[in-house]
Amino acid sequence: MTQSNENQHGQSPNPDEIKVTLRSTEELADALPFLLGFHPTDSVVVAGLHGERGRFGGRVRLALPDDPAQWADTAAQLADCLIENSTRRGQRPDAVVAFLCQDPREGERPGDVRHRLEPLAQSLRLAFGRLEVPVVEALCIAAGRWWSYCAPHPDGGPPEGSVLPPPGSTAMAATAAYAGLPAPVSLRDLESRLRPAAERHRGHEIALDMASAELVPRMLADASAGEAVKERTLVLARTALERFRASPAISDPARCDRRDDRLLTDDEAASLILGLQDKEARDRAAEWMEPEQADAALRLWRALARRCAGPYQEHAAAPLALVGWVAWASGDEAEARAALGLALDLDGQYTFARLLHQAVNAGLDPELLRRSLRRDRRRRVIAATTTRRGPAGAAGRGPGRHSLGGRRARTRR
Structure with a gap:
């Protein structure tokens, strides 16, 4: 199996030449964090293979459901998503590899994880088999060990699993370093920057209660009231964005997040969270993805996602999706995958x-x-200028509404 490597911004010293060949199941298990950009936990990952040499193509990760009754549906969803996405690009995979990643629960040994997840591995093989794409390898990875469901004891390996290679010791790690790829981080570390703190902050919830009582009736009222809420949300967001731009990021992520949290008052954050439930306001905010805005926007959306606690957890879907968009637009697929995965979990x-x-x-x-x-954005600026300067009756002839959610209704999509 081969993997071409590009750095975090889609560039490499020579993307046509910098490749790594995985020559064993052990190297395949070790390669997973480099394929995603992070060490997946509580995850099921599938990756397409193309051609005789098994070149890696598309890959999809989903959170691993706790309830085994959901495993067949999860397997079907993964199979449909990977095959559909790959086919749309004209690159239907010839085969698939699957990874089941979970650390032992309390009282479990690593080998118990392998046995517990075996029905999910079988569900994946059946789901892809129905689409006529074989799963040529399915690995369980737990507590720094790996097992193959296709060859339970590869190369005579022990039933308690084989130990993953030390970090940085493999060809994949060396090639990734040469190509400029960052070292994979923990998925838990990525997600911790996007989740509310474990202890509930009553002030945040009170502010959200008050903002909800004020804004939701107006958002559901007539079009002019909803338009006023949208414009107010964008003004608040621009003001906050400039505040974040004036306070550059700190290299220590935890310190940076604590500082960013203090840049927003409870009332301000609550109004932004509620206002971004309007998909047109959210789509307008998505325009802040240019290099001079992206870092501040990313930190602002993270800070808003961290405020969505208690009964307002689902409201985090909007700022999390914005985190995913700005991270992807900035070349950071690892955070994009993590943020979008959390949004879809909600x-x-x-x-x-x-x-x-x-x-x-x-x-x-x-x-x-x-x-x-x-x-x-250009059409909107031109339309606004024409409305101000043009003849009477010009207003209202601007461009149709654009929505990344695919519908015109002002609903949360």
Whole structure:
């Protein structure tokens, strides 16, 4: 199996030549964090293989459901998503490899994880088999060990599993370093920057209660009231964005997040969270993805996601989707996958997050969406200028509404 490597910004010293060949099941198990950009935990991952040499193509990760009754549906969803995305790009995979990643529960040994997840591995083989794509390898990875479901004891390996190679000691790690790829981080570390703190902050919830009582009736009222809420949300967001731009990021992520949290008052954050439930306001905010804005926007959306606790957890889908979009547009697929995965865990039907998640998994170029957003911004500016300067009656002849969610209604999609 071969994997071409590109750095975090889609560039490499020579992407046509810098490749790594995986020569054993052990090297395949070790390669997983490099394929995703992070060490997956509580995850099921599938990756397509192409051609005689098994070149890696699209890959999809989903959270591993705790309930075994959901495993067959999860396997079917993964199979449909990977095959559909790959086929849309004209690269239907010839085969698939699967990874089941979970640390032992309390009282479990690593080998117990392998046995407990075996029905999920079988569900994956059946789901891909129905689509006529074979699963040529399925690995369980737990507590620094790995097992193969296709060859339970590969190369005479022990039933308690084989130990993963030490970090940085493999050909994959060496090639990734040469290509400029960052070392994989922990998925838990990525997600911790996007989740509310373990201890509930009553002030955040009170502010959200008050903002909800004020804004939701107006958002559901007539069009003029909803438009006023949208414009107010964008003014608040621009003001906050400039505040974040004036406070550059700190290299220590934990310190940076604590400082960023203090840049927003409870009332301000609550108004932004509620206002971004309007998909047009969210789509307008998605335009802040240019290099001079991206870092501040990413930190702002993270800070808002961290405020969505208690009964307002599902409201985090909007800022999480914005985190995913800006991270993807900035070349950070690892954080994009993590953020979009969390958004879909909260609301599996959130259209904006689903479309972005599919695009990232399909390996599409975010520049296509950036161009669309730039065109819409130019049309809006031109339309506003024409309305101010043009003849009477010019207002209302501007461009049609653009929505990344795919619908015109001002609903949370």
